Amino acid sequence: MEGPDKGFTIKELPVEERPREKVLKKGSSYLSNAELLALIIRTGNRNRTAVELSQDLLNYFGGLRGILDLSSEELQEVKGIGIAKSAQIIAVIELAKRIASIKNYKKDLVSNPAQAAELLTSEMRFLKQEVLRTILLDVKNRVIAVPEISKGGLSSSIVHPREVFKEAIRRSSAAVILVHNHPSGDPKPSADDINITKKLQKAGEIIGIKVIDHIIIAGDKFLSFKEENLIK
Template identity: 50%
Template sequence: MDKNIMVRDVPLEERPRERLMKYGAEQLSTSELLAIILRTGSANESVIQLATKILSKFETLQNLYDVTIEELMAIKGIGEAKAIEIKAAIEFGKRIVKATPVEKETIRSPRDVFSYLYEDMRFLRQEHFIAILLDTKNHILAKETISIGSLNASIVHPREVFKPAIKKSASAIIVAHNHPSGDPSPSREDIEITKRLYQAGELLGIDVFDHVIIGEDQYFSMKEKGLIG
């Protein structure tokens, strides 16, 4: 499309909204779908050109998974309103993916932990420390984000980890965090934090079944490697 052509200059049947109505959403390109979310372009670009520029900036859809409002607003033509619209659409998509359950999910192994968390954690650019709360039958009661950022003992404090478990009367917890590098090998601090939480759990009567580190298509289980319990 010529850079001076705006959406109003495109034949009606070729505009994203009209194409969606006629052919269905699945027939539209990613740029066209994003253009519909944006609704309007900028002073110098059509909405399709603006959508294409955003996708080109982040290269892959995965890189948009955890994008911030500030990162979006750094793109010329994207103000606060458009950044919020994009962020809201991404979050809505995440929630649709998560909205499954009729029956409670059960954790039986570190592989189950990996399967449960991987899609949510694989594209995160910071470390997220998670606590999975379990009942007496190892059904998942809840998933709580305890901290975001590089792990250290002051951030991952037993008080913060066990607070939601006590509140929800969990019988046990499994803790997990991601390594954005893709390598799930534990650091010395990862191991120390795990042992500290395990000891705190013994005092509280809440078992710490495992600490699973999520990498790229792989995981590391402290339990499997004999580092706890």
């Protein structure tokens, strides 16, 4: 918990080291992660400036990725981070996630696996459970929509062709690309991944909606079933 004592503010740093002045003069890309966080939490404590406290936080949890899904209680494990600061950090992380998810998919053209992966990597690479989504395409390979199909892994009990193709049929899709993530960071497909893909491909042939690829996103890496000759 943060006490009533006044902490060091960013204004007390030398002018050339103040994140606010730096972001206004040079732009946000010139700030370190700690400096950006310092602008959010605003003040430090008796012994640490806001920048130093932000760096303590990043060091404790292993960088930005480590703080993405933390609770207020977990953030408060770092000395100097109390209820107010933890709430500010959680709020800005959630806002960043929502901004990242805002895409006008209908303007996107998907003609190769890299474009398909790029469409969803920023949203899916840090997820802590497996999520299956489909990229619905028209006859010109333009994106119609990217609905979420399931959470919790790929298995016959969770992923049913009816759920996968329901939105594709409703939106008159010509083709679909399956996309799911591997929280482990390893994009190698499992036996379930391969079997489910074959099952969905056969179902798509019957209803006239082609499954043209399956993309596995694992951190900054991805694997395409098409490129690996796992799908025809």
